[in-house]
Amino acid sequence: MDELNRIAFLLERQLAPSYRVEAFRRAARALVEVDVAAVAAAGRLRSVPGVGERIESIVRDVLDGGRSEYRLRLEEEVGQQAQSPLQAALRGDLHVHTIWSDGGAEMIEMVETAIDLGHEYVAITDHSPSLKIARGLSIERLEEQFLLVEDVQRQVGDRIRILTGSETDILLDGSLDWPEDHLRRLDIVVGSVHNKLRIPPDEMTPRLVEAMQNPYLDILGHPTGRMGGKARSSYDHELVFAAAAHFGVALEINSRPERLDLQPDLVRLATSLGCNFVISTDAHAPGQMMWQGNGVAIAEEAGLDQDRILNALSADDLLAARGRP
Ligand SMILES: [Zn+2]
Numbered sequence: 244m245d246e247l248n249r250i251a252f253l254l255e256r257q258l259a260p261s262y263r264v265e266a267f268r269r270a271a272r273a274l275v276e277v278d279v280a281a282v283a284a285a286g287r288l289r290s291v292p293g294v295g296e297r298i299e300s301i302v303r304d305v306l307d308g309g310r311s312e313y314r315l316r317l318e319e320e321v322g323q324q325a326q327s328p329l330q331a332a333l334r335g336d337l338h339v340h341t342i343w344s345d346g347g348a349e350m351i352e353m354v355e356t357a358i359d360l361g362h363e364y365v366a367i368t369d370h371s372p373s374l375k376i377a378r379g380l381s382i383e384r385l386e387e388q389f390l391l392v393e394d395v396q397r398q399v400g401d402r403i404r405i406l407t408g409s410e411t412d413i414l415l416d417g418s419l420d421w422p423e424d425h426l427r428r429l430d431i432v433v434g435s436v437h438n439k440l441r442i443p444p445d446e447m448t449p450r451l452v453e454a455m456q457n458p459y460l461d462i463l464g465h466p467t468g469r470m471g472g473k474a475r476s477s478y479d480h481e482l483v484f485a486a487a488a489h490f491g492v493a494l495e496i497n498s499r500p501e502r503l504d505l506q507p508d509l510v511r512l513a514t515s516l517g518c519n520f521v522i523s524t525d526a527h528a529p530g531q532m533m534w535q536g537n538g539v540a541i542a543e544e545a546g547l548d549q550d551r552i553l554n555a556l557s558a559d560d561l562l563a564a565r566g567r568p
Pocket residue numbers: 410435437464465
């Protein structure tokens with residue numbers, strides 16, 4: 244019974260009393276001596292030495308489908324224990340896509356996953372109109388999505404707070420891709436460069452500095468366009484990061500394995516200039532919301548102080564920290 248041995252192992256990791264651990268190993272040894280399926284079918288599992296009510300129900304779960312609820316819960320508890328203190332301090336994810344733009348799952352699935360991960364809040368940040376290739380929302384679709392957020396919030400109750408959001412394109416002139424009225428209504432505005440991201444530094448620097456001055460921009464998404472180990476946008480980092488610090492725009496540490504942007508050297512530079520940060524997953528599917536540890540590793544390597552990470556704040560403090568007019 245691998246399942247029972249695994250449970251014993253997980254209990255050991257949790258430093259459970261050894262008699263509890265040994266009870267699972269003893270039952271596992273006894274069960275290998277019998278035809279478990281046949282004994283279970285005959286309703287006689289409890290006649291096997293060491294098998295009580297709990298172990299019987301675990302064995303039945305395994306026979307039904309492979310894994311017991313009890314083991315899954317332990318795996319989760321042990322997984323959380325293994326988190327670094329910084330990861331454990333993060334309270335939400337501020338960059339998440341759904342099927343409304345180029346994500347692969349419905350909003351409710353992303354929100355349920357955020358709940359499972361223990362988040363207190365999640366911002367839904369689908370793409371803006373210009374990014375047609377990623378099915379950026381129209382104004383009408385954004386209006387509809389505001390209603391869906393309310394609806395999903397009703398469904399999940401107070402288990403999590405859903406923030407409205409957008410990953411809006413930073414256009415060539417540095418403006419954002421929504422009218423001011425809509426920017427104002429979004430809880431979280433992530434601004435990212437997706438088009439013309441390789442323009443010369445003497446054009447990219449003023450473009451980004453212009454964006455930083457937009458009072459509704461909260462976060463600069465994947466700041467250097469890094470992909471596959473290489474930054475794709477070049478600009479005067481000092482000038483842009485100083486503008487971000489001055490105008491209260493946080494820099495995103497993007498946890499996607501192919502991005503990992505910013506890198507630690509730039510995190511250190513931005514820290515020295517007074518910037519704040521967020522650690523986001525940019526998840527396009529539920530499982531990707533578990534990538535936050537990648538961003539945490541960057542922050543730890545850079546020696547980033549938790550005080551500078553806005554998604555370690557409560558939702559209310561986070562919203563207050565945006566520096567909106
Ligand atoms: Zn993006």
